[in-house]
Amino acid sequence: MNLMVGVLVTLLLHSLTVGCSKVGYELKTKLFTNYSLLIPPTPLNLTLDIKLSSLIGLTIKDEVLQLAVWEYWSWRDARLTWSPEEFQGIKEISVYGQDIWIPDVLLINTIKEVVNFVEPGSSVIQIRYDGMVFRNQIVITTTGCDATVTFFPFDQQDCSLQFSSLNLKQTELTLNPRFTVKERMR
Numbered sequence: 629m630n631l632m633v634g635v636l637v638t639l640l641l642h643s644l645t646v647g648c649s650k651v652g653y654e655l656k657t658k659l660f661t662n663y664s665l666l667i668p669p670t671p672l673n674l675t676l677d678i679k680l681s682s683l684i685g686l687t688i689k690d691e692v693l694q695l696a697v698w699e700y701w702s703w704r705d706a707r708l709t710w711s712p713e714e715f716q717g718i719k720e721i722s723v724y725g726q727d728i729w730i731p732d733v734l735l736i737n738t739i740k741e742v743v744n745f746v747e748p749g750s751s752v753i754q755i756r757y758d759g760m761v762f763r764n765q766i767v768i769t770t771t772g773c774d775a776t777v778t779f780f781p782f783d784q785q786d787c788s789l790q791f792s793s794l795n796l797k798q799t800e801l802t803l804n805p806r807f808t809v810k811e812r813m814r
Contacts, residue, residue: 651716652721654715659707663707664729665728668796669703671802672703672796674702674802675700675702675703675803676803676804680696680697681698682696691774693773694769699766702761702763704758704760705761708755709758719757721754722752722754722755725751725752725763731793732794733791733793734791734792735790737771737788737789738769738770738771740770751764769789771788
């Protein structure tokens with residue numbers, strides 16, 4: 629059992645350090661030697677900033693909304709902190725999503741599978757020295773939207789995107805959603 633854990637840690641550290649300097653390797657060794665990606669950070673204050681990239685379509689008759697959105701996730705993981713002075717001023721590192729804990733928050737009012745352009749495990753995650761973790765991805769979502777056509781074509785449609793965690797209880801997670809529309813979309 630100990631041999632298997634040692635091999636897994638060695639493989640993890642190897643995958644984290646490809647193309648990394650000696651100091652970067654030492655930093656990642658410090659951060660990930662006893663790190664478990666199965667355990668979420670506590671407390672977990674998760675921010676999701678959604679930026680509309682493109683309105684692909686709104687089908688009033690079928691009440692279906694399709695969007696391309698950028699999701700900007702951020703949270704703090706106190707296990708991933710370091711002093712930049714101890715590591716030649718390194719203030720930020722990048723790792724693959726498969727190497728750290730990632731929230732399992734998903735869009736739950738989707739009517740089609742969400743299209744991710746990058747597999748979650750192969751996405752690049754930025755970690756700042758203060759433990760702030762940043763994950764960005766673009767997705768295509770197809771959701772239901774209760775459409776009203778009382779004043780067609782001057783109606784306003786109010787469509788919601790509902791997110792929830794599959795494994796975390798509401799008491800374990802604070803989700804701070806923000807939605808931004810690009811100026812050109814207004």
